[in-house]
Amino acid sequence: MSSSRTAIGLRGIRKTYGKTTALDGLELDVKEGEFFCLLGPSGAGKTTTLKTVAGLEQPDSGTVELDGKDMRGVEPYDRGVAMCFESYALYPHRSAYDNLASPLRSPRHRLPAADARDRIAAIAELLGIGGLLDRPVGQLSNGQRQRVALGRVLVRPARAFLLDEPLSHLDAKLRQQMRAELKAIGAVQNTTTLYVTHDSVEALALGDRIGVIRDGRIVQTGTREEIWYQPCDTEVARAFGRPRINLLPGAVAADGGFRSADGKVELPISAAASPGTEVLIGVRPRDLALGEGPGHELTGTVYVTEVLGRSVEVTVRLGEQHVSLVAPRADTAGLRPDDPVRLTVRPENLLLFEADRPERPGRRIGR
Numbered sequence: 019m020s021s022s023r024t025a026i027g028l029r030g031i032r033k034t035y036g037k038t039t040a041l042d043g044l045e046l047d048v049k050e051g052e053f054f055c056l057l058g059p060s061g062a063g064k065t066t067t068l069k070t071v072a073g074l075e076q077p078d079s080g081t082v083e084l085d086g087k088d089m090r091g092v093e094p095y096d097r098g099v100a101m102c103f104e105s106y107a108l109y110p111h112r113s114a115y116d117n118l119a120s121p122l123r124s125p126r127h128r129l130p131a132a133d134a135r136d137r138i139a140a141i142a143e144l145l146g147i148g149g150l151l152d153r154p155v156g157q158l159s160n161g162q163r164q165r166v167a168l169g170r171v172l173v174r175p176a177r178a179f180l181l182d183e184p185l186s187h188l189d190a191k192l193r194q195q196m197r198a199e200l201k202a203i204g205a206v207q208n209t210t211t212l213y214v215t216h217d218s219v220e221a222l223a224l225g226d227r228i229g230v231i232r233d234g235r236i237v238q239t240g241t242r243e244e245i246w247y248q249p250c251d252t253e254v255a256r257a258f259g260r261p262r263i264n265l266l267p268g269a270v271a272a273d274g275g276f277r278s279a280d281g282k283v284e285l286p287i288s289a290a291a292s293p294g295t296e297v298l299i300g301v302r303p304r305d306l307a308l309g310e311g312p313g314h315e316l317t318g319t320v321y322v323t324e325v326l327g328r329s330v331e332v333t334v335r336l337g338e339q340h341v342s343l344v345a346p347r348a349d350t351a352g353l354r355p356d357d358p359v360r361l362t363v364r365p366e367n368l369l370l371f372e373a374d375r376p377e378r379p380g381r382r383i384g385r
C-alpha cells in the first residue's frame with residue numbers, strides 16, 4: 019500500500035546528450051509503496067529517468083531525492099535501488115539459478131544458503147521459470163531470459179524497484195498473465211516500483227498512478243481514472259484506449275455547445291471557451307452505442323465493420339467525419355457498408371479540447 023511519503027522525488031531534472039535534450043526539467047513524485055507507471059513514446063526520456071534515479075547518469079541540473087535525501091554524490095550501489103534494464107545484463111554462460119543467486123552474494127544482501135535457495139525458488143516459481151534453473155542463460159529464449167532478469171531484480175530486498183519494459187519480450191498471452199501476477203508478488207507489493215512502458219494497456223493495468231512523459235517532461239500524472247476521464251490534452255487522450263478516441267473538429271456554437279465544421283454533428287457540452295473557438299470534441303468508442311437509447315442521437319451511414327473477437331468495431335460516417343464504436347457482435351449482424359444507422363452518444367463522458375496546433379496538442383477545455 020502506498021503512503022503519502024515521497025520515496026522517489028525528481029526535481030527539475032535536466033539531462034542533455036550533446037545537442038539532444040533527454041530530460042527537460044522533469045518533475046516526479048513516487049509515493050512510498052506505490053506502483054508508478056511511466057508511460058511515453060520511444061525517445062521520451064523514460065530510460066534516462068530510471069538511470070538518473072539509479073545514479074547511472076548524472077543530471078546536468080536538478081536533484082534526485084530518495085526517501086527525502088539528496089542523492090548527489092551517492093554511488094549507484096549505495097542508493098539501494100534495484101534496476102532491470104530492457105537490455106538485460108545477465109551472465110550467459112552461467113545457469114539461470116546462478117544468475118538469480120548473484121545479487122544475494124553481495125556483502126550487503128548475503129543470505130544463509132538455505133534462505134537464498136528458498137527465495138530463488140519462490141521467485142522462479144512465480145515467474146514460471148522454475149523448470150529452467152539449471153540451464154545456461156545463453157540457451158534460453160528472449161522471453162525466458164527477460165524473466166530471469168526480472169527475477170534477479172526482485173530476489174533481493176530493495177528500497178525501490180526500477181523496471182524498464184520488463185515484459186517487452188514476452189508473447190501476448192504470457193505478457194498478460196505475467197502482468198496480472200507481477201503486482202501480486204509480495205516483494206513488489208511492499209516495495210516502491212517505478213515501471214517504464216510505452217504500452218498504455220500495461221500502464222492502465224498496473225499503475226496505481228501513471229505519469230505520462232513527453233519530450234523529457236511529465237505532462238500529466240494521475241490515477242487511471244483521472245488519465246482516462248480527464249486527459250490534459252488530445253495526445254494523452256489518443257494514447258489511451260483502442261480503438262482510439264474519436265476527435266471531431268468543429269467550433270463552440272452560439273449556445274455554448276459543439277457544432278462540427280460541416281454542421282452535421284451537434285452535441286451538448288459546456289465549453290470554457292467563447293463561441294466560434296475552434297475545438298475538437300472527444301468521444302470514446304465505448305461511449306457510443308448503435309440504435310436508440312438514453313443520450314444524444316446522431317445519424318450516419320456504416321463505413322466499415324471489423325470483427326474483434328466477441329465484439330465488432332463499427333466505423334460510421336457522420337457527414338465528412340468518421341467515428342468508431344465497439345458493439346456486441348449480435349447488434350451488428352447484417353450491417354453493410356452504406357446502411358443508415360442511428361447512434362447514441364452518452365454525453366457525460368464527452369471531452370472538449372482546443373484544436374491541435376503545430377507546436378502543441380490541444381488542451382482540454384471542457385467535459
Ligand SMILES: Nc1ncnc2c1ncn2[C@@H]1O[C@H](COP(=O)(O)OP(=O)(O)OP(=O)(O)O)[C@@H](O)[C@H]1O
Binds near residue numbers: 038040060
Ligand atoms: N547515451 C546517450 N547518448 C546520446 N543520446 C542519448 C543517450 N541516451 C539517450 N539518448 C537520447 O535521449 C533521448 C531520450 O532517450 P531515452 O532512452 O531516455 O528514451 P526512452 O523514452 O527510454 O525511449 P525508448 O522507449 O525507445 O527506450 C533520446 O532522444 C535518445 O536518443
